[in-house]
Ligand code: ADP
């Protein structure tokens with residue numbers, strides 16, 4: 001398969017070749033011909049599958065006709081973060097190198113003057129975050145009645161960041177006859193509602209099923225203790241253990257991003273940090289240093305790293321188990337992109353078992369433990385194909401439902417001790433982080449706080465992992481009352497015969 005028969009113009013095709021794109025990704029293959037033909041497209045595909053080029057290439061082709069007028073851009077792309085907006089602008093630079101298009105990047109943290117100059121001269125393409133775009137509109141610097149194509153990109157992230165009302169406002173200012181291209185990694189109901197409202201008989205293009213990780217990513221787990229110092233040591237072990245070229249280290253909270261960053265620096269790692277409190281200049285500088293290899297590691301929070309286009313990250317380290325399972329997919333989607341091999345390892349403390357189970361349930365796959373894999377060097381391949389493959393004798397779903405035989409209320413007992421045991425002061429702890437949340441809410445409401453929301457599926461207390469097929473029924477009794485305490489033997493990796 002090549003880009004040749006998708007309806008793209010010769011100028012666009014030559015830039016695609018120059019960019020080194022040889023084969024279209026599945027979403028590109030399906031979405032490009034529809035978008036070139038002027039249809040509304042609803043594109044759903046996981047992170048890292050090339051959604052950006054799915055709209056940039058057809059837009060370039062369609063923009064070859066007609067020209068820009070001052071303050072009346074012809075196309076508008078909405079992005080949830082400044083980084084993502086900047087990355088789309090880069091795509092236009094590279095893929096649009098044969099076009100003389102003016103691209104205006106309207107993002108926060110940058111002066112209005114430059115942006116205004118671009119708009120006054122006449123921009124063909126406006127790439128914007130919703131807030132800054134509305135600011136420009138309110139200042140009378142921008143008219144949206146000339147918009148021919150609207151792109152709403154990373155729609156599920158827009159939802160996470162509370163931008164849906166802004167998008168609705170913006171959509172109402174656009175001509176009814178425009179073409180709309182709508183992209184998202186997932187389709188929660190609120191996003192579906194938005195798509196139904198603003199797309200006209202769209203062609204729905206859905207590529208990978210939701211909640212799957214690229215098959216090229218090797219995933220592993222590593223045991224870590226509960227205490228922060230021990231956990232950081234486990235992280236360093238992980239980083240030294242494996243042949244790492246460059247890696248992103250994900251933390252659940254921005255506070256921990258700072259702590260991990262400083263700790264790694266003290267231990268001589270070449271590291272940068274990315275979180276919501278840094279200004280645009282700092283973020284760009286850090287990202288550039290990471291992209292060009294000046295720093296090898298990047299400690300980051302989910303929001304700061306969302307959708308980042310860093311082509312060759314060899315490893316992902318999850319310092320924390322993400323609270324929401326879908327974040328796991330987004331995080332590890334930073335490696336193993338465009339068919340390359342990637343490696344993702346995650347630290348798991350005894351408190352994380354429930355969140356881990358929720359992730360494995362979503363993946364429909366158990367993630368092997370790194371320690372077990374090293375101990376069993378030759379069999380690790382076999383265990384991998386067993387966990388990934390279907391049709392092996394081990395039916396986890398069946399085992400799980402048997403364990404849940406008890407009355408429905410019982411599973412609540414499992415969720416309850418999930419709060420920090422040993423602290424003895426659960427109530428205060430909660431107040432603290434609620435305070436923390438409101439404190440910085442207005443600054444960047446997208447940053448995820450340490451919410452101790454129980455996982456959607458309340459898993460039973462930790463069980464030995466790769467169990468023999470006959471081992472499951474034995475666990476149906478006396479296991480749920482174990483609470484937070486996990487005996488050491490349960491944390492030990494199990495040898496696969
Ligand atoms: P998404 O928006 O789906 O998360 P991106 O559009 O950011 O993904 O693309 C991820 C990476 O894949 C980018 O580095 C991009 O340059 C690269 N890429 C996209 N399409 C192709 C292709 N057809 N061949 C090779 N690399 C590609």
Ligand code: MG
Pocket residue numbers: 051052153154307
């Ligand atoms: Mg994207």
